[in-house]
Amino acid sequence: MRFSQFGLTTLKEVPADAEIVSHKLMLRAGLIRRLASGLFTWMPLGLRVLRKVEKVVREEMDRAGALELLMPAVQPSELWEESGRWDQYGPLLLRMHDRHEREYCFGPTHEEVITDIARRELRSYKQLPVNFYQIQTKFRDEIRPRFGVMRSREFIMKDAYSFDIDHTGLEASYGRMHDAYSAIFERLGLKFRIVDADSGEIGGSRSQEFHVLADSGEDAIAYCDADDYASNIETAATMAPDADRPVPAAELEKFPTPGVKTIDDLCEMLGITPAQTVKTLIVEGTDGPVALILRGDHELNAVKAQKIPGVASPLTMADNATINKATGSEAGSLGPVGMPLPLFFDHAVAGLADFSCGANEAGFHFKGVNFGRDLPEPETFDLRNVVAGDPTPGGTGTLSIARGIEVGHIFQLGTKYSEAMGATVQAPDGRNQVMEMGCYGIGITRIVGAAIEQNHDDDGIIWPGPLAPFDVVLVPINMHRSDEVRDAAETLYAELTDQGHEVLFDDRDARPGVKFADAELVGIPHRLVISDRNLAAGELEYRHRRDAESRNLKREEALKLLKESSVS
Numbered sequence: 001m002r003f004s005q006f007g008l009t010t011l012k013e014v015p016a017d018a019e020i021v022s023h024k025l026m027l028r029a030g031l032i033r034r035l036a037s038g039l040f041t042w043m044p045l046g047l048r049v050l051r052k053v054e055k056v057v058r059e060e061m062d063r064a065g066a067l068e069l070l071m072p073a074v075q076p077s078e079l080w081e082e083s084g085r086w087d088q089y090g091p092l093l094l095r096m097h098d099r100h101e102r103e104y105c106f107g108p109t110h111e112e113v114i115t116d117i118a119r120r121e122l123r124s125y126k127q128l129p130v131n132f133y134q135i136q137t138k139f140r141d142e143i144r145p146r147f148g149v150m151r152s153r154e155f156i157m158k159d160a161y162s163f164d165i166d167h168t169g170l171e172a173s174y175g176r177m178h179d180a181y182s183a184i185f186e187r188l189g190l191k192f193r194i195v196d197a198d199s200g201e202i203g204g205s206r207s208q209e210f211h212v213l214a215d216s217g218e219d220a221i222a223y224c225d226a227d228d229y230a231s232n233i234e235t236a237a238t239m240a241p242d243a244d245r246p247v248p249a250a251e252l253e254k255f256p257t258p259g260v261k262t263i264d265d266l267c268e269m270l271g272i273t274p275a276q277t278v279k280t281l282i283v284e285g286t287d288g289p290v291a292l293i294l295r296g297d298h299e300l301n302a303v304k305a306q307k308i309p310g311v312a313s314p315l316t317m318a319d320n321a322t323i324n325k326a327t328g329s330e331a332g333s334l335g336p337v338g339m340p341l342p343l344f345f346d347h348a349v350a351g352l353a354d355f356s357c358g359a360n361e362a363g364f365h366f367k368g369v370n371f372g373r374d375l376p377e378p379e380t381f382d383l384r385n386v387v388a389g390d391p392t393p394g395g396t397g398t399l400s401i402a403r404g405i406e407v408g409h410i411f412q413l414g415t416k417y418s419e420a421m422g423a424t425v426q427a428p429d430g431r432n433q434v435m436e437m438g439c440y441g442i443g444i445t446r447i448v449g450a451a452i453e454q455n456h457d458d459d460g461i462i463w464p465g466p467l468a469p470f471d472v473v474l475v476p477i478n479m480h481r482s483d484e485v486r487d488a489a490e491t492l493y494a495e496l497t498d499q500g501h502e503v504l505f506d507d508r509d510a511r512p513g514v515k516f517a518d519a520e521l522v523g524i525p526h527r528l529v530i531s532d533r534n535l536a537a538g539e540l541e542y543r544h545r546r547d548a549e550s551r552n553l554k555r556e557e558a559l560k561l562l563k564e565s566s567v568s
């Protein structure tokens with residue numbers, strides 16, 4: 001590809017609305033352009049990268065025996081009513097009408113459509129197992145689209161859906177996708193981790209996520225290399241402390257705390273740490289408000305809390321009016337002693353003695369609070385986020401925390417959709433049996449952003465070979481003044497292209513500095529510079545995007561090196 005004909009515009013300035021490096025670099029390198037909030041055009045350079053991702057994904061899905069199809073993006077509401085999700089899915093779902101006032105949505109995912117296909121097409125267990133996939137545009141009306149293509153509203157997903165006659169079959173299909181996903185992310189050259197996950201909106205039982213590790217990741221991952229444990233922090237379990245609680249040493253004392261509204265204010269007044277206090281959060285319960293009690297230094301985990309019987313799902317914090325009515329007090333002065341609501345204590349709270357908390361009276365707190373004396377012995381629950389240093393559920397190691405970008409998610413759905421929508425096949429015994437389903441997503445567009453988060457430097461993108469839009473950039477110096485350079489560059493461009501390289505030939509009449517800066521920004525792995533000086537010596541200047549320095553190589557040596565490093 002000749003740069004002069006490629007229509008690529010790079011930007012020097014960092015776009016103001018881009019918060020993270022991949023978003024900035026994708027705009028600066030001309031991979032994408034924004035249309036509106038969460039909507040992006042993939043420019044020719046970006047589309048080349050996207051197609052590379054798709055190619056690897058498609059090859060590994062095909063290798064795993066999945067069958068590609070293509071479903072409509074627009075889906076009729078009737079199907080979503082059958083599954084019960086028309087009312088459940090909430091504001092993420094973009095709903096619309098046609099001219100006959102029929103209701104539709106723009107698909108955020110395709111369980112309903114594929115289950116409809118399956119119930120029509122699949123008749124007998126002999127047609128199973130089967131796994132259908134597509135690479136297709138989704139829309140989710142995200143509350144906060146950000147980070148460019150990593151959390152956009154319209155995006156491309158590879159979604160696959162498996163159908164099996166029984167749970168054993170589902171586990172085998174799930175295992176094949178687990179292995180295919182591992183192969184995909186290996187091939188893309190990304191550092192990733194597979195973690196246990198919550199099944200969220202989609203429902204079902206077992207689920208795992210594939211995360212590209214990056215400091216800017218929106219998810220926190222708890223892991224322990226010693227016992228091979230890894231989980232999204234959303235679902236990472238905390239254990240009840242097994243060490244005995246200290247013996248109470250203090251008397252219960254109520255004291256005035258004017259102006260104390262937060263745990264930090266309280267700690268400052270008493271000269272204690274947040275771990276010696278508890279905080280009380282009022283949330284909606286299934287039968288009126290309830291109180292969740294956590295150690296002052298711990299964070300509430302909404303995903304785990306909303307699964308506890310008695311706590312409403314989705315977790316909803318009570319508003320001030322509800323808190324005042326239910327407790328007779330106000331947020332900032334709440335505590336478990338004398339609290340007139342059902343109490344749910346986090347495991348860690350049970351390990352405290354002589355702690356401090358609100359007194360359920362505006363402007364007052366307690367200190368010296370103890371279980372068994374001031375409060376009954378608590379029943380405890382898993383309510384908080386794990387923190388670094390917590391024991392692993394297996395008990396053999398301690399947890400570390402890393403940040404990750406979710407690029408893939410695999411679920412065992414079971415019969416949630418097939419049951420609701422009547423997707424059955426004839427079993428070997430002749431009876432109709434509901435199929436067991438799995439579903440498997442990969443964020444095709446998100447992968448491009450995630451790859452840049454993991455592979456860049458101050459000068460620009462450093463594409464992993466398999467994702468690079470071109471593998472070689474050819475930079476002639478003074479081509480518009482030197483016929484030798486022009487001839488040599490044209491010949492080399494033709495030769496490399498013939499050999500199957502994807503070459504970006506920077507034939508612009510521009511200063512070398514401009515060409516070099518663009519080559520770095522765009523991140524093409526191999527750079528070859530042709531100048532009068534190195535031509536005279538029969539050499540080319542070579543530099544890999546990851547190298548600090550360039551080096552001169554004989555023309556043949558340079559070609560050999562490219563051939564050997566060629567990936568596709």
Ligand code: ATP
Pocket residue numbers: 109140142149150151152153154155157200406407408409441442443444445446
């Ligand atoms: P998240 O937790 O990041 O919102 P999700 O769990 O809702 O994602 P899934 O339903 O598991 O997403 O979708 C499968 C994949 O699609 C995700 O693993 C992710 O890579 C991608 N994806 C989901 N939402 C978006 C989005 N708004 N923009 C880009 N990619 C997305």
Ligand code: MG
Pocket residue numbers: 209406408409
């Ligand atoms: Mg997910």
